[in-house]
Amino acid sequence: MEIKTLFIIIFAISLVFAISLIISSKENLSIELSKGKNYVRLNVSEMFYVETLVKLNPLIEAVSYKEENETIGYVNVFKGVGKNFVIQDREYEIVAKESTNLILP
Amino acid sequence: MKGKILIFILVALMLTRMALAAHFIVGIVNNARDGTLANGHTVVLWNPANGIEDNLTDIIGPSGNSGADNIYMLDCEMLQTECGIGNEIRVRVINNGDDYITSFVNSSVTGAGYDLMENLILNSPPNITSVVVDDSIVIPENEIDLIAASNRKVTCEAIVSDLDTQLFQNATAEFFDSAISYYNDLDDNNKHYTNDSCYINESYGGENEARVICDFQIGYYANSEEWKCVLRVEDNLSISNNNSDLTFINSLLSIGAVSIIDLGVVSGGVVSDELEINITNFGNIMINLSLSGYAVSEGDNLSMNCTLGSLKNISINYEKYNLTASNPGALTLSQFEAVYINLTSSPVVKRFGLNYRQNDAENEALNSTYWRIYVPVGVAGSCSGNIVFGASQAAGI
Numbered sequence: 001m002e003i004k005t006l007f008i009i010i011f012a013i014s015l016v017f018a019i020s021l022i023i024s025s026k027e028n029l030s031i032e033l034s035k036g037k038n039y040v041r042l043n044v045s046e047m048f049y050v051e052t053l054v055k056l057n058p059l060i061e062a063v064s065y066k067e068e069n070e071t072i073g074y075v076n077v078f079k080g081v082g083k084n085f086v087i088q089d090r091e092y093e094i095v096a097k098e099s100t101n102l103i104l105p
Numbered sequence: 106m107k108g109k110i111l112i113f114i115l116v117a118l119m120l121t122r123m124a125l126a127a128h129f130i131v132g133i134v135n136n137a138r139d140g141t142l143a144n145g146h147t148v149v150l151w152n153p154a155n156g157i158e159d160n161l162t163d164i165i166g167p168s169g170n171s172g173a174d175n176i177y178m179l180d181c182e183m184l185q186t187e188c189g190i191g192n193e194i195r196v197r198v199i200n201n202g203d204d205y206i207t208s209f210v211n212s213s214v215t216g217a218g219y220d221l222m223e224n225l226i227l228n229s230p231p232n233i234t235s236v237v238v239d240d241s242i243v244i245p246e247n248e249i250d251l252i253a254a255s256n257r258k259v260t261c262e263a264i265v266s267d268l269d270t271q272l273f274q275n276a277t278a279e280f281f282d283s284a285i286s287y288y289n290d291l292d293d294n295n296k297h298y299t300n301d302s303c304y305i306n307e308s309y310g311g312e313n314e315a316r317v318i319c320d321f322q323i324g325y326y327a328n329s330e331e332w333k334c335v336l337r338v339e340d341n342l343s344i345s346n347n348n349s350d351l352t353f354i355n356s357l358l359s360i361g362a363v364s365i366i367d368l369g370v371v372s373g374g375v376v377s378d379e380l381e382i383n384i385t386n387f388g389n390i391m392i393n394l395s396l397s398g399y400a401v402s403e404g405d406n407l408s409m410n411c412t413l414g415s416l417k418n419i420s421i422n423y424e425k426y427n428l429t430a431s432n433p434g435a436l437t438l439s440q441f442e443a444v445y446i447n448l449t450s451s452p453v454v455k456r457f458g459l460n461y462r463q464n465d466a467e468n469e470a471l472n473s474t475y476w477r478i479y480v481p482v483g484v485a486g487s488c489s490g491n492i493v494f495g496a497s498q499a500a501g502i
Contacts (some may be wrong), residue, residue, distance in 0.1 A: 036216060041199065061453055064127040064180070067383025071127045071180035072168075075219045081131060081171040081178055095218030 033060070033094060040102070041091045046084035048105045050074040050083045056103045061095045117140040125188075127180045128214060132193055132222030134175055134207065138268035139229040141205050142336050143198070144168070145442045146227065148177045150196045151210075152188060152420040159185045165198070181214060196222050201319040203329045205228045219371075229268040231338045233348035236263040237279065238334035247352045247474045249323065249332070252389040253359035259335035261300075263348060266313045275339040276303040278319035283351065294324040294465045303336070326389045326462040326470070329356040359388035360459075360496040366476070373482040376441045379433055379475050384494060386470040394457040394474075395495030398424055398448040403493075406450045408478065412488025423479040426491070428455055431475050438479055445477060448492065454499045 031040055054060050054076050064073035064084075074082040094102070130150055134143040146165025151160040161184060163169045163177045166423055171178040176197070181188035188194060197209035209353050210223040238261040240249045251257050261278045279288055282296040290297045300319040309316035317338060337347040362384050373376040386392055398421055401408035408424035425445030432444050446455075462470035480488075 037218075039436045061128070062129055064129075066127075073127055073129055073178070073180060073181055075129050075131055075178060077131055077219060077221060078133075078173060078176060081176050082129075083170070083172060097218070 001065045011069045031098040031100070032097050033057075033102050035096055038094045038096060039091055040094050041088055041089070042104070043089050044087055044104070046105070047086050047088075049084050050087055051080055052105055053087060056105060057100065059098075062095050063092055063094050065092050067089060089097060109361060126182050128411050129184050129219035130179045130181050130196065130214075130222060131171065131195060131219050132177055132210070133224045134177065134198060135203055135224060135226040136175070136222050137227035137229045141227060141229070142166075142450065143175050144228045145201075146192070146198050147201055147206060148179070148196055149199050150179045150181060150194060151193055152181075152184060152186065152192055154193065155184070155186045162199075166199075167255070184350075189272050190214055190216050194220070194222075195224035196225070198225060198227060200344075201376055203234075204346075206344060208342060212303065223367055224284060226269075226453045228340070228342050228344060231265055231267045231273065231340050231346045232324060232346045233336060233338060233346055234264045234266060235383075236261065236334060236336050236348045236350040238262075238332075238350045238352050249352055249354045251323060251325045251327060251354065251357040251389060253325055253357060254361055254385075256324055259321045259323050259352075261319045261321070261336055261350070263338075264310065264438075265317055265338045266310075266314050267315075267340055268311055268313060269340070272307065272341055273305050273315055273317075273338050273344070274341045276305050276317040276319065276337070277301050278303055278321075278334055278336040280321050280323075280332060280334045282328045282330045282354075284330045285328070288335050295463060298323065305338075317459060323354070324462075324465075325357060325387055327354055329354050329389050356390045356498075357388035358390060358392060358496045358498060359386070360392060360394075360494060361385040361387045362494045366492065368476070368478050371478065373480050373484055376436045376438060376479045377477050379431060380414045382474045382476060384457070384459065384474055385468065387497070388496065389461050391460045391499060392456050392496040394428065394459075395454045395493075395497045395499075396426065397450060397451045397493045397495075398446060398450040398491060399450060399493075400490045404450050408448060409484075409490040411484050411486045411488040414483055414484045416483035419478065419480060419484060419488060419490070421450050422447045424480065424492070425477055426488050427475045428457055428472075431473070436477070441477060441479060445475075452493065452495060453502070454497045456500070461495045466479075 009038045147161050149156045161179045165177050182491045191216045195209045195211045198207040200206045205227045207225040262455050278300045280298045286296040298321045303319035306316040335349040339345040368377045399405050400410040406416045410418035427445050459472050
């Protein structure tokens with residue numbers, strides 16, 4: 001493979017991630033969740049727990065992220081089960097029952 | 106070239122998303138009906154299409170993923186072969202050693218944020234409330250009287266219950282000499298019996314109860330010792346429980362011999378040919394032999410009564426035996442008297458040392474005895490008499 005082609009591939013991947021990050025950071029301003037799976041990066045100024053997020057957004061079915069090949073998740077069933085983790089600056093999978101605007105604390 | 110780069114970028118993006126994806130399977134496991142908590146037990150999740158080797162586990166309750174009492178929570182996308190919409194998923198509680206498990210529930214994976222499984226309930230192991238082992242002779246209790254040269258039916262029965270109102274899929278029992286045998290020992294008529302298919306009467310008692318009856322045919326040579334019956338029942342989840350009862354098998358003193366002995370045609374003044382009579386131990390203890398004889402009535406001091414001749418009786422002393430060795434061939438009276446022992450009118454216990462049967466395949470518990478009679482001159486016709494063989498525990502001479 002030519003060096004030029006390799007450079008284009010690396011540049012393209014970097015560009016995609018950069019755009020993705022920009023979009024995610026913008027999502028914090030007004031994040032719209034569509035029905036089903038959403039991958040959202042939350043840039044939060046104040047820490048809060050996922051339970052709080054789910055209570056504010058009852059249409060959320062589950063919030064999760066992966067850590068060391070393990071899924072950390074919180075499911076909105078039976079008044080909330082799973083790990084009540086702290087929302088940090090990272091990407092989460094949020095599954096919504098219906099389309100909704102994400103409300104942050 | 107541009108097309109290839111675009112595909113590569115899209116794949117890279119998809120992989121990033123897939124690495125983040127999760128699909129939770131959540132469910133409730135209720136406590137067992139006997140009060141045992143579900144918390145702390147382990148659930149296993151698998152896709153039957155991929156086999157149970159590819160599985161995930163979680164601890165029910167606060168120490169598990171759910172953090173909540175009686176609830177489990179698993180991400181089925183963590184299976185080696187990730188779950189997908191429409192896949193069948195099964196969940197059950199596995200045995201952590203205390204025998205509290207569940208059957209499995211299944212569900213199809215949906216596109217929702219999680220799937221809720223049907224509730225499970227922890228299975229309570231079956232309970233055996235009482236075990237009684239005895240023969241048909243109920244008084245005295247806890248004693249079994251064997252039958253000479255035959256079998257005695259011994260019944261081990263129990264009342265069993267299962268709070269889950271499930272059918273019992275199997276009931277077995279073992280009956281063994283507790284001094285030298287044990288549960289799961291090999292069958293041997295001297296010391297161990299097994300019944301692999303006991304009768305389960307489900308209509309007995311309440312809906313949670315059943316009566317289990319396990320019969321054994323106990324051979325006459327079963328050891329005279331304390332015996333134990335261990336009865337085991339298994340519910341339809343293959344969870345078992347057992348309980349036991351003790352009894353005692355009484356000693357049985359019994360021998361067998363042919364009923365008619367024919368010493369043949371013997372001329373007057375001659376010793377008969379030797380006749381071998383086999384004595385069989387039909388009991389469960391070592392025996393010595395008690396011997397006596399009479400012609401017409403006990404104590405008549407005669408061995409035979411004859412129909413013809415000037416002398417119609419043969420003295421008891423002329424009928425003799427040897428319990429240890431055969432002496433074939435013709436013998437004179439003096440030779441006869443030298444190697445054979447006189448039969449007596451009164452019973453005499455002779456050392457015989459015949460052990461009881463040990464071999465299930467063939468009866469080796471028999472010994473030969475050797476008999477002759479001297480017919481005095483003057484005796485004629487047909488002679489008949491009685492030899493009384495008896496088994497004795499007394500020390501013989």
